[in-house]
Amino acid sequence: MKNNLILKEGYKSIAIIFIVAIFLNLFVSDCLGTLGILLGLFVVYIYRGSNRHIFTNTQSVLAPIDSTITAIDKVNGKYKIYCKVGLLDNHIVRAPCNSTLKVKKHRHGLNLNVDSYKASLYNEQIVLKFEDIKLKFISGFFDKRVKKIQEKEVVQGDKISIFIDGLVVISVPQTKVLLVQIGDKLTSGQTILFKK
Template sequence: MVRRFVPQGVRYALVAFVAGVLAAVRSPFAAAAGLLVSGFVLQFYRDPERRVAPTGAVSPADGRVSVIREAGDRLRVGVYMSATDVHVNRAPLGGTVREVTRRPGAYKPAFSKDSDENEQVELVFEDHSVVLIAGWFARRIHPSVAVGDTVQRGERIGHISFGSRADVVLPPEVTRDDLTVEEGDRVYAGQTALAYTETDRHEAVEPSS
């Protein structure tokens, strides 16, 4: 099976590889360092296929649940991505992108409470939103959708370079009783359901035809 990578990551890895080859003229250690960096970059930018959960609001990222709190009249669930996690972000629910807003900010550790003040990009859909938050080392947020685009549950919507956080602000009808995760739980983008929505409940009680 051919392994998939984010295209931008392949370019970064190629730069490190070429630098390592050129450095080999002067030092084998520098060449080895270049190859190691190239391999690390590819590993970081891996983009595996996922079997998307058929129901529920799925996790927008791989990592651990670091935030569960009220945001106004909504529930907000945040997932912290370490440097070893897959950093491709996926849509928690299907819908059409209404707004894409980038907000400049600080670069504090993404696992801290202060990371709410970090640089972030918010993708607003009809009844929910996804907030991609940069960390202290992750200073590049790359959304891959634009206003007017329609996505399906679990579809790729962007990626963030290195350690960072991805939050989902759930639809207004979702309560804490609908959550399927707790802080500290390990989750996977597209695969792990964070909560079940009103639509999911209706589908569960409909008689099969």
């Protein structure tokens, strides 16, 4: 898998911010220009690439994205693992296992603060299905539109998309023994959620 220093999804945003920053610096104010350049550097950090080694193992299911587990519920015979993705996390969504990726639902919506109750009702959402797990992405305040994801065969650790900010709900059959708990920091392609 080819790793880049900056993800291609961020090129447009970064270019616009730096062009505006240069314009502000030349024609308006040095202070505003400097703030624009600092904002641009922060956006470069958000869209940074990842040079990590993926621990492929067909007997385990890996974390799909860098995040922090905020809750784990048991609902209708399934574990629901709630993972908060922040701006400082790495935003690459990776395949948790070898499987056929299926898009179950893609609903356009708002970008409210993901901590509010209304976010689960009105924010943009996409639901992906792999073998026996389901991933529900609820976009947050800073996330742009979630790009349409094509259904395809994926290998564990493959890049699927990016997800900047929001909540990821991982649904797992209750028959599986979870190897994570509330408060754990997940690392995509490295943290093992459960064994098959």
